Amino acid sequence: MSQLATRRLPQLAQYRTDAVTRHLCAGAHLDEDFAREVDIELTGDRLNAIGLTLGIDLIALARHARAAVRRIDVRDRVLTWICAVCVWAAVPVLLYAAAAGPAGLGYAAGLAIVLGYGSAWWLVHRTESEARGAALAVEHGSDRAAGLAPPVEPEAERRLLEQKKANVVPYTASAERTNPFVGSGSKLKEMVWQPIDVSRPADDPAGGGKLAIKPFDAIDLHTFVAREMENIAGLKGLRARNRLYVIGNHVPYVTELLPDRLGMPRSQIPKQLVQAGLVQSGAGMRTYLSLERAGEGGRAIVSMHLRARLQHPSLTWEVSAYGIPPLQARFDRVNQLPVDGFERWWSLVSYATGATLSLLLGAPRRVSRRSSEQRRRARTLEKWRREIDKRHLLYDYGAADSIRERVSDWKQLGFSERTDSQDFLQRLQQGVLIATERFLKDHHVDTSSYDQAQQVINTHTYNFQGDIHGPGNYGQGGIINGPGAGPGGHPSGGGQGPSHP
Known part of the structure; x- marks a missing residue:
């Protein structure tokens, strides 16, 4: 055993622990649509909660998207x-050409092309060069990825920092029927395990009767499992956290979660509220112990x-x-750029x-469209806030x-991610069983019923290939494309909420 402990072996190359964050930050510099989507979602004014984003440094992503x-x-x-x-200069150029004749017209046209197109070409070249340089630098x-781009608004960064340690997750009411664990990816399996009788006391090992059962509740059991799971399952880096999951249109019932009905929900609430959801679930509110483990480089995540x-x-x-499977293939573009x-x-x-x-001819239209979209989002938010404030609308936050x-793709799932993830899930299941047995024995409960249930x-x-029965999923052989629904909310009583409130 001592020889094994002191064995020296060469170190193999490893995935970077923040590989996914760097891939996404680089992708923001190379994909305008993705950058704008991220910038609006993470730093824009909104009513809906930000979905739980696992394995990503949101502050770094927000900074690079803004840049x-x-x-x-x-x-x-x-x-x-x-x-x-060019348009304003066209009039004097044409007047000069009319006076100078055909030769003057050719000279004027050539000058306009050189000055106008040449300036635009240089600008496009420089902008693309800067974008590629930033993408390669972060990749x-x-x-640290967050240190390679300027900060965004302090309030936005504070909110994203809280999101990293979220203990409450508001999810839209429509997800209650399909995927209430928003942010965890695709459903692999849902079940309720065999009941275990916890009313019978264990035999006294010293003889002479039964031991007195030590009182316990669900909070004690969750706390024990969360504390012991990493060692029991042998999964270093396992993240265990109790979270209160709340249906979106029930968010206003928790004042600490929504102190301002015209703002977005918080991502952290007092621990007592989370524990209360364990002892007795509320209206559309339940607390779960979330065990999350990322594979090599965070490419795949199981929970x-x-x-x-x-x-x-x-x-x-x-x-x-x-x-959650690996990222879509489009985020590999940074590794295909000439250095x-x-x-x-x-x-x-x-x-x-x-x-x-x-790009030159379409620039005025793009600038105008973005301004229009920004005004439309502001008007939509103003409308919903007016409805909430004046008509007391029960909004889905x-x-x-x-x-x-949204950026994951089951088609990118490789053999290593699949087998590692299946191993993680089996270890988690076995770890929960072992932790439950130890907890019951520590509390002097007869575990014979547990043995039968086990x-x-x-x-x-577990088959790490996604839920082929869920709505919107498609594919063959159990492989599906990742969910593609965009963020949004639906106020109770009909009508669709803003796309990015």
Whole structure:
């Protein structure tokens, strides 16, 4: 044993622990639509809760998305200015050409092309070069991803920091029927384990009768499992947290969760409220112990949501297993970019030459469209806030999904992620059983009923391929594409809420 403990082996290359965060930050610099979606969702004014996003540094992602959006906005504003200058300059140019004849017309046209198109080409080239440089820096750099981009608003960063340790998750009412664990990905299995009789005291090992059962409740059991699971299951880095899951249109019933009905819900509430959801569930409110484990580099994530149903004389475990596959293939673009030399120079020149004309001519329309969309979002929010304030509308504040879910793809699931994730889930199941047995023995409960239930529970297996029966899922052989529903809310009583409130 001592020889094994002192054995020296070479260190193999490892995935970076923040690989997914860096991939997404790099993707924000290379994908305008994704950058704008992230910027609006994480830092914009809204009513709906932000979906639980596992395995991602949201502050870093928000910073890089904002930097990418600002870079593109500056480019399009300057391109719009170039268009305007070209239009205003057209009148004197034409007058000069009319006076100078055909030769003057050719000279004037050439000058306009050189000045207008040349300026636009240089701007497009520089902007793309900066975007690629930022993407490569965050993907391959040694500094923390969050330190490679300027901060966003302090209030937004504070909110995102709280989101990292969220102990409450508001989810939209429509998800209650399909996927209440918003942010955990696709459902793999849901079940209620075999009941265990906890009313019979254990035999006194010293002889002479029975031991007195030590009183306990669901809070004690959840606390014990959360504390012991990492060591019992042998899963280093396991994250265990009790969370209160609340249906979106029931959020106003918890003042600490929604101190302002015209704002978005908080992501952290007093611990006592979370514990209260264990002892007795509220209206549309239940507390679960969420066990989350990320695979190598965070490429795939599994989670198991447990709820102890302790109703004398029996105990049952409600168990839901969920999984998130790796990122979509489009986020691998950063690893396909030429890094230096002639290839990088030629790639940028080719891009600028092919994209400049369309970007130049479309710049005024894009600037106008973004302004219109911003005003539309503001009007939509103002409308819902007026309805909530004046008509006391019961609004659905719940999240419909999360960024991590939307950018995942089951088609990218490899053999390693699949087998590792199945191992994690089996270890979690076995760990819960072992922890439950130890807890019952510590409280002097006869575990003979547990032994019988364990034989049934151990037959449950997990297939890390997603839920092929869920609405909107499609594919073959159990492989599905990740959920694609966008964020939004639905006020009770009909009508759809804003897309990004």
